[in-house]
Amino acid sequence: KAGVTQTPRYLIKTRGQQVTLSCSPISGHRSVSWYQQTPGQGLQFLFEYFSETQRNKGNFPGRFSGRQFSNSRSEMNVSTLELGDSALYLCASSGTPQEDSPLHFGNGTRLTVT
Amino acid sequence: GEDVEQSLFLSVREGDSSVINCTYTDSSSTYLYWYKQEPGAGLQLLTYIFSNMDMKQDQRLTVLLNKKDKHLSLRIADTQTGDSAIYFCAERPGGSYIPTFGRGTSLIVHP
Numbered sequence: 476k477a478g479v480t481q482t483p484r485y486l487i488k489t490r491g492q493q494v495t496l497s498c499s500p501i502s503g504h505r506s507v508s509w510y511q512q513t514p515g516q517g518l519q520f521l522f523e524y525f526s527e528t529q530r531n532k533g534n535f536p537g538r539f540s541g542r543q544f545s546n547s548r549s550e551m552n553v554s555t556l557e558l559g560d561s562a563l564y565l566c567a568s569s570g571t572p573q574e575d576s577p578l579h580f581g582n583g584t585r586l587t588v589t
Numbered sequence: 590g591e592d593v594e595q596s597l598f599l600s601v602r603e604g605d606s607s608v609i610n611c612t613y614t615d616s617s618s619t620y621l622y623w624y625k626q627e628p629g630a631g632l633q634l635l636t637y638i639f640s641n642m643d644m645k646q647d648q649r650l651t652v653l654l655n656k657k658d659k660h661l662s663l664r665i666a667d668t669q670t671g672d673s674a675i676y677f678c679a680e681r682p683g684g685s686y687i688p689t690f691g692r693g694t695s696l697i698v699h700p
Contacts, residue, residue, distance in 0.1 A: 523686060531686065531687050577620070577634050580633070582630050
């Protein structure tokens, strides 16, 4: 079974621009979560989707948004980029949003904002 | 304070056992996880344990859970240089689908 696929692997953007990141979950998985990883803050939860609905949201400004499609693929968007948005963005999928279904992560998208 | 705490670094010699420790605060935690992150990669699920268990063994990995003290450990037997990575502990609180991660322990294995 193919793992979680994130594209692109690397992105360089300028302050004020916007960016869209893509995530394809493991086949059959319906829940997708997004995390931001930085050296200073560690892993911070962004949001979680199940069946095209955002079920949980972390403590991030409204510039961060996401969506999930009917095939469970997900995208996240960051508008008006700031230098502090430079991070590794990780997507994870699980079979169902049940407590016994662990998260499986992709290799992430490394975003650099200059 | 942090919900999940881990020490930042651990250095061991190749062939020795490594023990990575983690403490958490939520007594309602149902599942606890260990993930491994190698440079340039995402988090790889190593193993996880349900809160009604106190031990789980999987080849070279042994997880011990002390629910009373809210303490979780990961023991890696016969540690190899390929085990050098960052190890994350995570706990999933009862009633929540969202795990909380520690800051990660960087394991350095010396030949």
